[in-house]
Amino acid sequence: MTGREQKGALSRHELLEEHRPERIHARLGREPKSQRVSDFVLGAIDGCVTTFAIVAGAFGAGFSESVVLVMGFANLIADGFSMAVSNYEAVSVEREQAAAATRIEREHIALVPEGEREEIRQIFHRKGFRGQVLDEIVTTITANRQLWIETMLAEEYGISRTKRKPLGSALVTFFAFIGMGTVPLLPYLLSPLNSSQQFYSSVILAALTFFAIGLCKGLVFSQKVWMAGFKTLVFGGGAAALAFAVGFFLRDLIA
Incomplete structure (x- = not known):
């Protein structure tokens, strides 16, 4: 057996x-873990883009080193705080929407249970279940109030079981x-x-x-890591190139 075949056999083992009963x-049975990767990628890319855009724009405009540092760190702190607050509010809204939907479904189940059962029936009918199997699914789900509500949240509202914490995400x-946004300023x-x-x-x-x-994102989400890295490089570089172009073409106006 070759090394490659051994690796494949080990992976299958x-x-x-992992798939033993x-x-x-x-x-x-465990609660889904909140994913922080999206929060990290969001902050890291925007931080690096923000400060490098300032570096590129200032260089294109012919600004001095001191201007780059002042503008760079001022924007780094202010924009970092603003983005953290925005993410905090976004996650808070998600949680509030989930709580509101839970209250609505609990109330509907109490007031019009037959209508809510029919919703469960049609949801699973759309998934291809028919006859006795469909009846058993509806009976099983609607016999457990919490399961009933969770099913409606996932199927009707598209709300995940994953609970993100606003402060942690922020x-x-x-x-x-801050960490990634400082990197383009280090040479200065x-x-x-x-x-x-x-x-x-x-x-x-x-x-x-x-x-x-991009590489980190590709590894976490099992994507093609080199392609993920290249894609992030292109997007970030594109934003910086725009900033450089603006600074270059406007420098005569502020000279």
Whole structure:
């Protein structure tokens, strides 16, 4: 057996272990974990784009190093806080919508149970269930009030069981924004370089940061990691190129 075949056999063995009945029972019985990856990617990409856009725009406009640092860090803190607050509010709205939908479904089940049973019936009829099997599904679900409500939330409202915490999401977004957003400013802080050297060093660091964020996203979501890295690099680089172009074409107006 080749090394590649051994790797494949091991992977299949691990999958079989994970799909033993007791493992499946334990896994499905746990509460879904809140995913922080989207919060991190959101903050990291926007942080790097924000500060590198300032670097690119300032270089295109011919601004000095001190202007880059002042504008860069001022926007880094202000925009990072703004994005964290926005994400906090967005997650809070999601939770409020879920709570409101839960109240509505609980009230409807109490007032018009037959109508709610018919909704369950039609939901699973659309999934292809018929006859006695469909009747048993409806009976089983509607016999458990919590299961009934959760099924309606998922099927009618598209609300996930995953519970995101507003404060946690906001903090992840903020620190990712600050951490990744500082990277393009490092050449202006740590290196005794001239203006062009500082800018091109910032370009390299920003490109590596965009690519690394994409790689991490690809690994977490089992995507093609190089393609994910390249895609994030293109999107981030495109935003920075626009900022450079604006600064370059407007520099004569502010000279």
